[in-house]
Amino acid sequence: MTAKLEHTNLTVSDPDATAAWMGDVFGWKIRWSGPAIDEGYSVHVGGPGDYLALYRPRSAPHAGESSYGLIGGLNHLGVIVDDLDAAEARVKAAGFTPHNYADYKPGRRFYFRDADGIEFELVQYDD
Structure with missing residues (x-):
């Protein structure tokens, strides 16, 4: 069996703005946008076979510290x-x-x- 990564979901402060710079830098396209889990909002940006899901929760997200010292950190x-x-x-x-x-x-x-x-x-x- 061979597995392929389809998407990763990231919490960002502004999914639309993040998708815009990703389009400019990487040439990616918005595949979908709309309501998401827990009254949040998501934008899916990428290519035809893989993408990033850019998620903003209902409440304003806050920035954390470096993830290199956190189990499960990105x-x-x-x-x-x-x-x-x-x-x-x-x-x-x-x-x-x-x-x-x-x-x-x-x-x-x-x-x-x-x-x-x-x-x-x-x-x-x-x-």
């Missing part, structure tokens, strides 16, 4: 891109600051945090 999301330099330019245009650059076998990468403090790793693999 440490970062990795996204493969075809052109890391072009992706970096789009990340900067969206107002985010790239950091922690590295070249390694089999590719190159950098990280950035979005407005909610969620860390993303962008990676371009060598063929």
Whole structure:
């Protein structure tokens, strides 16, 4: 049996704004939006076979500390891109600051945090 990740659900402060920058940076499309669990609101953004569910609860969410010390914490999301330099330019245009650059076998990468403090790793693999 082979399994494939279909989606991940993240709590964010503004699902529409997060989906907008993801569209600009990653080229993802909104697949669905509407009411969600516990009177919240969600936007599903991604491609035809996988996506991120961006959830906002009824009450305003609050930011936490680094998740690296929490059991069950989300440490970062990795996204493969075809052109890391072009992706970096789009990340900067969206107002985010790239950091922690590295070249390694089999590719190159950098990280950035979005407005909610969620860390993303962008990676371009060598063929």
